[in-house]
Amino acid sequence: MNYDQVMEVKTMANKCRTIAIINLICGIVSSIYLAYKLGVEVDIDYRGDLDYDRNWLLTMCIFAGGCFATYMIFVIFVSIAEILDNTSLITSIESTTNSTLNKLENEGRKDDLKKNNGWRCPGCNKINPDYIETCSCGEGKRP
Ligand SMILES: [Zn+2]
Numbered sequence: 001m002n003y004d005q006v007m008e009v010k011t012m013a014n015k016c017r018t019i020a021i022i023n024l025i026c027g028i029v030s031s032i033y034l035a036y037k038l039g040v041e042v043d044i045d046y047r048g049d050l051d052y053d054r055n056w057l058l059t060m061c062i063f064a065g066g067c068f069a070t071y072m073i074f075v076i077f078v079s080i081a082e083i084l085d086n087t088s089l090i091t092s093i094e095s096t097t098n099s100t101l102n103k104l105e106n107e108g109r110k111d112d113l114k115k116n117n118g119w120r121c122p123g124c125n126k127i128n129p130d131y132i133e134t135c136s137c138g139e140g141k142r143p
Contacts, residue, residue, distance in 0.1 A: 006088045013084035020077035027070025035063035 039059025045051040110127055112118070117130045123139030133141050 006092055009084050009088040009091075013081040013088070016077045016081035016084065020074045020081070023077065024070060024074050027073065028067060031063050031066025031070065034066055035059045038062055 036059070039055055039062055040052050041055050041058070043051040043053060110118075113127045113129060118127050119130065119141055120127050121135035121137060121139050122142060123135060124137040126135055126137070128135055128141070135141075
């Protein structure tokens with residue numbers, strides 16, 4: 001994964017957080033609305049008129065259910081954001097570690113080659129071990 005892809009993952013993580021917060025606000029508002037609308041029982045009273053009675057238990061249950069569903073969606077999006085963040089963090093640590101290791105490895109190899117009488121190719125500057133007679137670029141070993 002390169003730098004651009006890491007940034008892309010970070011942007012996606014931030015989008016997930018934004019969605020989570022929007023979901024939280026909309027979810028609570030619609031829970032209140034649904035509880036308000038559905039938490040009433042309609043009876044016909046003795047005069048034959050419609051009688052709206054708020055059932056507070058039902059109202060609270062609808063509100064609690066709505067909040068719970070909202071919270072579950074919130075947790076899912078926040079978790080995805082966390083996973084994405086960790087992925088980009090791990091990837092950037094990984095690539096830093098890899099380039100450091102490569103550097104150390106190359107330096108170590110160069111030291112080894114000097115000790116073992118390696119030779120530097122005059123054509124491409126690559127250091128080749130003593131037993132190699134021709135460099136990968138085609139240039140031959142010079143005495
Ligand atoms: Zn060469």
